Amino acid sequence: MIISSKKGQWFELIVPSEWQGLTSEQLFSKIWHAPKKHTHSLRMNKEVWLNGQPVIWTEPLNKDDRLRIKLFSDADFGMIPSYMDIHILYEDDHLLIVDKPAGMNTHPNVPEQMDTLANGVAFHLQAKGEFRQVKHIHRLDRDTSGVILFAKHPFVGSLLDKMLEERQIKRTYTALVQGKMPFKKGTINEPIGRDRHHPTKRRVSPSGQTAITHYEVIENQKDISLIQCQLDTGRTHQIRVHLSHIGHPIIGDSLYGNTSVKERLCLHATELNFVHPLTLETIQVTSPANW
Incomplete structure (x- = not known):
């Protein structure tokens, strides 16, 4: 974890030992993989400082150096703020x-x-x-x-x-599906494309985009299974399409073949797990499904 803080419009961090010897140029391109356009803008506007001076991008960093980056400028929200209980x-x-x-x-x-x-x-x-x-x-x-x-x-x-x-951000989903799953674990690797006969529906299609879903059965009942899924790709309706394709549509998903009278779709994003790119803190957040 990196020692860091917000100083007005600036993000300040203390250079850790693992960055010793890297140049600021290498930090942005090799460690953070920051877009060249954004890095260029910071560079031209002198919005990266080291130990109280504009950084010299090609000079090596030293452990405990104080690096500042201007990240917190005011901007338009891009939408209308609206009160709700989030x-x-x-x-x-x-x-x-x-x-x-x-x-x-x-x-x-x-x-x-x-x-x-x-x-x-x-x-x-x-x-x-x-x-x-x-x-x-x-x-x-x-x-x-x-x-x-x-x-x-x-x-x-x-x-x-x-x-x-x-795939450095791990997303885990929980779903209730129709029928008893035949295998404890599995991977569905089927391309997904638009359904020509429906404006919002997707389907497995040879000409579609690559889509990979991993699943694991948590509990099998007589005609319903509780499963967890993880995605290697993020296609529209991916889990719904894939599970329907193998004959186990999600409970409450009338669009993809489930006839249950369940009021809502039984699909919930239960966990997010990743390493914070700027602080190196491990972030793991969970939310239990509540059907």
Whole structure:
């Protein structure tokens, strides 16, 4: 874990021993994998300082050096802040993790929309006096509940996007599915594409995008199974499509073949696990399913 703090608009950290000898240039490109465009902007605007002076990007860092980066400039939320009772599971200066209820969109589809989780996050930040562009790192379907990660500034957003792409953010889902699963564990590796006959539906299709879902059975009952899933990819409706494809649609999922009268989709994002890119703290957040 790195010793760090917020100093007004600046993020300050104490260089740890493992960065000894790296240049600031290498820190941004090799350790953080920061986008070149963002790094260039920080560089041109002299928004990275070392020990009280603008950093010399090609000089090596030393243990206990004081590195400052301007990360917390005010910005437009990108949507209309709207009060709602949101459940925050974790928050720091850089990111927050929220427990989304079922029946709510993750983010607005049109600028004037005000009833999404992102609108509630914007209001929460506004109430704290933090004017930040709200950015979800991943999303959940409207009818899926559970944990969602938001970035509070563009720099950490870009780092988290890269981590998600490289599967360094582990997401675990819990689902109730129709029927008794025949195997304790399994992997569904089937490409997913749009259904030409339905505007929002997806289907397994040879011409679709690669999609990989791992599952493990937690409990088998007579005609219902409780399972956990982890994703290597993040396609729209991925878990729902894959489980329906193998003959075990999620309870409450009428779109993909379940005829249950259950009022809601029994799919919940139960856990998020990753190493914080700026503090190196291990973040593990859980939210139990409540059907």
